[in-house]
Amino acid sequence: MHDIRFIRESPAAFDAGLKKRNLAPLSAELLEIDKRRRAAISESEGLQARRKALSQQIGIAKRKGEPAEALMAEVAALEESLKKGETEAARLDEELTHRLEVLPNLPFDDVPEGTDEHGNVEIRRHGNQRNFSFAPKDHVALGEATGEMDFAQAVKISGSRFVFLKAHLARLERALAHFMLDLHTTEGGYTEVNPPLLVRDNAAYGVGQLPKFAEDMFHTDNGYWLVPTAEVPLTNLVNDTMLDEKELPLRFTAFTPCFRSEAGAAGKDTRGLIRLHQFPKVELVSITTPEQSATEHERMTGCAEEVLKRLGLAFRTIVLCGGDMGPASRKTYDIEVWLPGQSAYREISSCSNCGDYQSRRMGGRYRPQGGKGTRFLHTLNGSALAVGRTLVAVLENYQNEDGSVTIPEALRSYMGGMSTIPGPGK
Numbered sequence: 001m002h003d004i005r006f007i008r009e010s011p012a013a014f015d016a017g018l019k020k021r022n023l024a025p026l027s028a029e030l031l032e033i034d035k036r037r038r039a040a041i042s043e044s045e046g047l048q049a050r051r052k053a054l055s056q057q058i059g060i061a062k063r064k065g066e067p068a069e070a071l072m073a074e075v076a077a078l079e080e081s082l083k084k085g086e087t088e089a090a091r092l093d094e095e096l097t098h099r100l101e102v103l104p105n106l107p108f109d110d111v112p113e114g115t116d117e118h119g120n121v122e123i124r125r126h127g128n129q130r131n132f133s134f135a136p137k138d139h140v141a142l143g144e145a146t147g148e149m150d151f152a153q154a155v156k157i158s159g160s161r162f163v164f165l166k167a168h169l170a171r172l173e174r175a176l177a178h179f180m181l182d183l184h185t186t187e188g189g190y191t192e193v194n195p196p197l198l199v200r201d202n203a204a205y206g207v208g209q210l211p212k213f214a215e216d217m218f219h220t221d222n223g224y225w226l227v228p229t230a231e232v233p234l235t236n237l238v239n240d241t242m243l244d245e246k247e248l249p250l251r252f253t254a255f256t257p258c259f260r261s262e263a264g265a266a267g268k269d270t271r272g273l274i275r276l277h278q279f280p281k282v283e284l285v286s287i288t289t290p291e292q293s294a295t296e297h298e299r300m301t302g303c304a305e306e307v308l309k310r311l312g313l314a315f316r317t318i319v320l321c322g323g324d325m326g327p328a329s330r331k332t333y334d335i336e337v338w339l340p341g342q343s344a345y346r347e348i349s350s351c352s353n354c355g356d357y358q359s360r361r362m363g364g365r366y367r368p369q370g371g372k373g374t375r376f377l378h379t380l381n382g383s384a385l386a387v388g389r390t391l392v393a394v395l396e397n398y399q400n401e402d403g404s405v406t407i408p409e410a411l412r413s414y415m416g417g418m419s420t421i422p423g424p425g426k
Contacts, residue, residue, distance in 0.1 A: 004034055018106070020106075034096055036092055037093055044082060044089055058071045104327035107330055111319065111320070111331050116321075116324055120319065120320050121321070123318060125315070127309075130314075136341055136396060137341055138396060139392040140272045141341075142341075142395050142399055143165075146168075146421075147166070148168055148170075149166075150163065162276060162278060163273060163276065171415060172407070174414075175411050175415050177282055179307075179310075180307055183307060184284065188253075190252060193234060193252050193253065195227075195230055197259075199227060202239070203236045204217070204232060207362075208354075208358060209232065218260075218277075226259035228259060228260045229258050229383075230283035230285075231283055231381040238377060239362040240362065240364070241363075242366065242367065244366065245368050248287065249286055250287040250288075252285045253283065257279070257280055258281050274389060276388065279388045281387055283383060284304070284382045286299075287379055290375070293355065296378075297380055300351050303382075304335055308348070308385070308393075310410045312408055314397075315335055316335075317335050318336065326352060329353065332350055334350050335347070335385075339392060339393060341396040348383070350382065351381070351384075353378070358379045359376040364377045402423045404423035405423075406420055
């Protein structure tokens with residue numbers, strides 16, 4: 001959500017931010033609506049003041065026994081004008097809010113320009129891609145060969161983009177999630193949360209999922225939304241909340257199933273675990289001050305990268321250009337893991353600094369230490385990591401020629417000491 005006062009004071013900066021989003025300038029249109037809205041409010045306030053003054057005059061006239069019919073007639077006429085004025089002010093306010101609430105956040109100055117993923121900039125790489133002495137298989141071939149990854153049965157029960165994971169693969173997915181949670185809570189300083197998976201409109205609106213992404217979410221017939229990510233309930237922990245600066249930063253993590261209809265991704269990644277309607281993810285959310293949000297963003301991204309380092313997986317980190325960022329973000333780092341089965345780097349984490357965009361929508365504020373008034377909080381979120389995609393990366397990078405998979409050292413204690421997932425027929 002944007003502050004109309006900022007647009008009034010800095011229309012050129014606002015339009016420059018929209019340009020980096022590849023959008024046309026809008027400040028003039030928005031300010032014209034705002035001008036008419038403020039004029040309608042001012043006119044209504046003038047009419048209210050006149051009505052109050054007339055009411056006082058009527059009271060004086062009646063006490064003196066003087067005629068007051070003319071004054072009363074003027075009040076009646078004012079009532080009609082006031083009703084029209086208030087209706088117009090409310091209409092313009094609603095129009096302005098609707099125009100502002102669907103606009104994306106303004107990118108930070110250091111976000112690169114670009115229209116799509118081709119404008120993203122790689123900033124670092126870690127680890128080496130494994131050299132195989134055989135042709136590596138993708139995760140679907142590996143999982144289906146053992147019968148522990150079953151898409152066919154899932155299609156019969158739930159349709160496409162669902163899967164059954166069984167036996168060793170089910171345990172490996174759980175091991176990955178527990179490993180991530182333990183790392184983030186013991187070393188990263190995050191507080192583990194087990195949040196609701198169903199949320200109301202106001203929670204989805206607060207983080208910017210509504211109204212823009214309604215078609216990409218699942219909705220129940222009694223008014224709830226299934227969470228597309230734990231970012232929604234975790235960030236809403238500060239919905240309509242006033243904090244003291246000494247309480248910040250707040251850092252939360254959660255392991256949840258996530259649900260996305262993927263209406264906007266029809267035809268993409270139809271094979272395997274990369275893009276499912278239901279998928280597990282470990283989420284990180286930070287709530288902090290404007291002065292600390294950039295540092296917190298780097299810290300959060302480092303926590304996500306550390307998971308991949310501990311698992312021995314090669315990855316690269318890129319900063320997204322203005323045209324490829326999510327609408328709520330002011331700056332986003334994507335982490336892409338190497339998948340030998342696809343011979344490509346694929347996204348496994350996205351860490352975003354949303355500035356005060358979400359807190360304005362949900363009314364999250366704090367009291368600065370030693371300062372006056374209140375300020376909007378800054379919110380950040382990141383995947384650390386998408387568990388299903390991490391499972392894909394482990395299977396493809398640690399596969400052996402016989403179809404077995406070596407379990408990374410960091411996960412063996414979570415797998416009951418196992419060092420290898422057997423291949424087919426074993």
